[in-house]
Amino acid sequence: MSLTKYESQLREPLVDGKKTYHDVTVDIVHTIEAKPTRLWYIGFWVAVGLLLFGVYSVYREVTYGIGQWNVNRTIGWGWDITNFVWWVGIGHAGTLISAILLLFRQGWRTGVNRAAEAMTIFAVMCAGQFPIFHMGRVWMAFFTMPYPNTRGPLWPNFNSPLMWDVFAISTYFTVSLLFWYSGLLPDLATVRDRAKTKLRKHLYGIASFGWTGSTKHWQRHESLSLVLAGLSTPLVLSVHTIVSFDFATSVIPGWHTTIFPPYFVAGAIFSGFAMVQTLMLVMRKVMGLQDYITLGHIEAMNKVIVLTGSIVGCAYLTELFMAWYSMVPYEQSAFFESRLSGPYGWSYWLMMTCNVISPQLFWFRKLRRNIAFTFIMSIVVNIGMWFERFVIIVTSLYRDYLPSSWSTYYRPTIWEVGFYLGTFGLFFTCFFLFAKYFPVIAVAEIKAILKTSGESYKDEMAPLENESAEKFNKDMHHGDHHNGHDDHDGDVTFVKH
Amino acid sequence: MSVKKFVVGCFDDEKVLFPAVAKVRKAGYKLQDVYTPFPVHGLDKAMGLRDTSLHTAGFIYGLIGTTTAVTFMSWVFTKDWPVNIGGKPHFALPAWIPITFELTVLCAAVGMVLTFCYICQLAPFIKKHHFHPRATDDLFVMVIECTSKTNENEVKHFLENAGAQEVNVQVVEDGWWIGRYDKEQQLYREPIVA
Numbered sequence: 001m002s003l004t005k006y007e008s009q010l011r012e013p014l015v016d017g018k019k020t021y022h023d024v025t026v027d028i029v030h031t032i033e034a035k036p037t038r039l040w041y042i043g044f045w046v047a048v049g050l051l052l053f054g055v056y057s058v059y060r061e062v063t064y065g066i067g068q069w070n071v072n073r074t075i076g077w078g079w080d081i082t083n084f085v086w087w088v089g090i091g092h093a094g095t096l097i098s099a100i101l102l103l104f105r106q107g108w109r110t111g112v113n114r115a116a117e118a119m120t121i122f123a124v125m126c127a128g129q130f131p132i133f134h135m136g137r138v139w140m141a142f143f144t145m146p147y148p149n150t151r152g153p154l155w156p157n158f159n160s161p162l163m164w165d166v167f168a169i170s171t172y173f174t175v176s177l178l179f180w181y182s183g184l185l186p187d188l189a190t191v192r193d194r195a196k197t198k199l200r201k202h203l204y205g206i207a208s209f210g211w212t213g214s215t216k217h218w219q220r221h222e223s224l225s226l227v228l229a230g231l232s233t234p235l236v237l238s239v240h241t242i243v244s245f246d247f248a249t250s251v252i253p254g255w256h257t258t259i260f261p262p263y264f265v266a267g268a269i270f271s272g273f274a275m276v277q278t279l280m281l282v283m284r285k286v287m288g289l290q291d292y293i294t295l296g297h298i299e300a301m302n303k304v305i306v307l308t309g310s311i312v313g314c315a316y317l318t319e320l321f322m323a324w325y326s327m328v329p330y331e332q333s334a335f336f337e338s339r340l341s342g343p344y345g346w347s348y349w350l351m352m353t354c355n356v357i358s359p360q361l362f363w364f365r366k367l368r369r370n371i372a373f374t375f376i377m378s379i380v381v382n383i384g385m386w387f388e389r390f391v392i393i394v395t396s397l398y399r400d401y402l403p404s405s406w407s408t409y410y411r412p413t414i415w416e417v418g419f420y421l422g423t424f425g426l427f428f429t430c431f432f433l434f435a436k437y438f439p440v441i442a443v444a445e446i447k448a449i450l451k452t453s454g455e456s457y458k459d460e461m462a463p464l465e466n467e468s469a470e471k472f473n474k475d476m477h478h479g480d481h482h483n484g485h486d487d488h489d490g491d492v493t494f495v496k497h
Numbered sequence: 498m499s500v501k502k503f504v505v506g507c508f509d510d511e512k513v514l515f516p517a518v519a520k521v522r523k524a525g526y527k528l529q530d531v532y533t534p535f536p537v538h539g540l541d542k543a544m545g546l547r548d549t550s551l552h553t554a555g556f557i558y559g560l561i562g563t564t565t566a567v568t569f570m571s572w573v574f575t576k577d578w579p580v581n582i583g584g585k586p587h588f589a590l591p592a593w594i595p596i597t598f599e600l601t602v603l604c605a606a607v608g609m610v611l612t613f614c615y616i617c618q619l620a621p622f623i624k625k626h627h628f629h630p631r632a633t634d635d636l637f638v639m640v641i642e643c644t645s646k647t648n649e650n651e652v653k654h655f656l657e658n659a660g661a662q663e664v665n666v667q668v669v670e671d672g673w674w675i676g677r678y679d680k681e682q683q684l685y686r687e688p689i690v691a
Contacts (some may be wrong), residue, residue, distance in 0.1 A: 038628075145512045158593060186633065190633040191598065193627065212532055212632070215537075223549045224551060224609055226552075227555045231606055238595065
């Protein structure tokens with residue numbers, strides 16, 4: 001996982017301000033040690049309020065049945081599955097930042113990975129609620145587990161994409177949690193060792209598993225992080241692929257396409273980064289982390305948004321083309337009569353505007369680095385991505401093969417909306433607790449990049465910058481030899497004699 | 498586990514730490530460990546530690562997951578209860594790929610994390626002696642174990658000459674324990690700026 005030690009001065013610093021290691025610790029940990037602010041209490045109780053409303057909505061659904069929602073025949077998947085796919089998608093950005101960018105050695109991930117991973121875990125928790133409660137008889141949910149039972153034993157159908165989903169989502173949640181928590185151990189130990197009260201020392205002592213910072217432990221920790229990143233990378237791709245299989249393996253016009261897996265994965269990363277932006281822009285301001293989540297970080301994420309937004313746009317156009325090119329009347333009807341026009345045409349065009357047209361503004365550097373604009377765009381993208389799932393689900397279902405079974409206009413009930421709001425409550429309750437009681441930025445990882453990417457250390461690279469390539473290479477080699485370790489990542493910091 | 502005597506030297510810069518580690522090894526002192534606030538690359542090699550084989554363990558756990566998934570699903574669908582699903586083959590390997598993959602990842606990840614915790618003796622309620630509270634903040638803490646032959650004053654001077662900011666001798670329990678063993682555990686005080 002070693003990040004390259006030498007970094008060009010042309011790159012923006014990842015940590016602004018003249019920080020020392022101790023400054024990094026204090027800057028990130030001080031919010032845990034301080035009393036919660038008024039703003040925190042307001043946000044937290046609003047979130048809890050939403051959560052309670054969600055709990056009541058779910059109570060209605062469990063007690064009186066799915067009839068509490070306006071889903072019907074033929075719109076069997078309404079808001080709930082829309083919300084499920086939306087939340088899972090949001091989760092994907094966290095894993096992309098923590099795993100894929102780790103493998104690609106993107107140093108900027110260190111500023112945002114901790115909070116983004118937390119976002120992943122909370123988003124997956126929210127997502128999981130929807131299919132579980134959509135079962136109707138939620139107390140039977142454990143039937144999906146393949147355990148020896150007295151019904152035969154009757155096993156679940158492992159050939160069904162809905163079953164794959166159970167495995168994919170639960171694996172994704174578990175692995176993300178392990179990855180997140182193993183990264184947290186050293187930082188929780190930092191909080192423990194700074195504790196000024198007995199209770200805090202005790203609780204963070206338990207949470208940090210007795211971490212000491214031994215070199216051998218760090219070596220294993222690095223190996224663990226790297227392998228978990230290597231596992232999470234195909235995992236995150238597989239999860240949204242499998243979610244898209246829920247649709248793609250069916251024979252519903254509008255769903256039955258091979259483009260779904262890459263299209264869904266790109267869309268997931270797209271919406272996830274938008275959510276990361278929403279959260280980070282508020283967090284860096286409120287918690288005073290502007291030196292760690294810099295404009296450079298925001299710009300980097302906006303670049304990912306414009307890339308994935310364009311991929312999604314390509315996918316939308318490909319779908320339309322394929323519908324036309326396939327000459328299948330049902331496919332053409334689904335796209336050109338039920339989506340582009342018809343009673344739900346507005347949702348298609350809303351999706352197109354939010355996801356494809358507006359993110360193109362991020363081609364301008366000025367706008368990529370504009371905080372207010374980024375914040376608005378992040379909300380716009382998330383609205384657009386919610387409508388993408390709504391369009392896919394509802395517009396493919398509301399007109400069945402027989403006009404006699406065409407649905408009346410589908411509107412959610414208050415309890416359907418309440419369930420969705422409830423997951424917002426769950427998400428933000430968890431996020432507020434996380435922001436208060438956990439180090440929101442990976443302290444140890446920031447320290448590891450501080451001397452290459454910190455603002456004050458960038459200047460020290462100047463002599464190296466002007467050196468000839470031959471001398472630089474020779475020094476690097478000589479330095480490695482001299483220090484007696486054959487690590488060829490080039491520890492320039494130790495080389496200068 | 499027993500009570501041992503250690504000489505502890507605290508460094509505040511990796512540039513000083515690396516030559517110091519080399520000197521300590523050359524002088525033949527028993528280097529118990531170096532505690533660092535973040536992973537210092539190359540320090541494990543400099544200390545002469547061998548590479549970890551944790552990733553090999555992960556690979557084996559992954560294989561266990563793959564085998565479990567494939568054998569279990571084929572047993573269920575071909576032997577235990579072959580259900581006719583639309584006349585499709587009972588042994589439907591392509592349809593099992595997703596679950597096989599998920600189980601591989603799950604087993605590898607869970608197994609590796611548990612192994613990591615086991616070999617590093619990390620668990621809730623486990624306690625260890627922390628040689629310096631700032632080892633998780635901004636100091637690189639080098640710990641040298643005193644044997645019967647070690648002259649501790651000599652080691653102290655040695656560490657001071659090697660560039661240690663702070664040197665002290667601690668007689669403490671080596672290893673880990675559970676419960677209220679650590680009476681000397683102190684709360685954090687802000688470091689006094691000279």
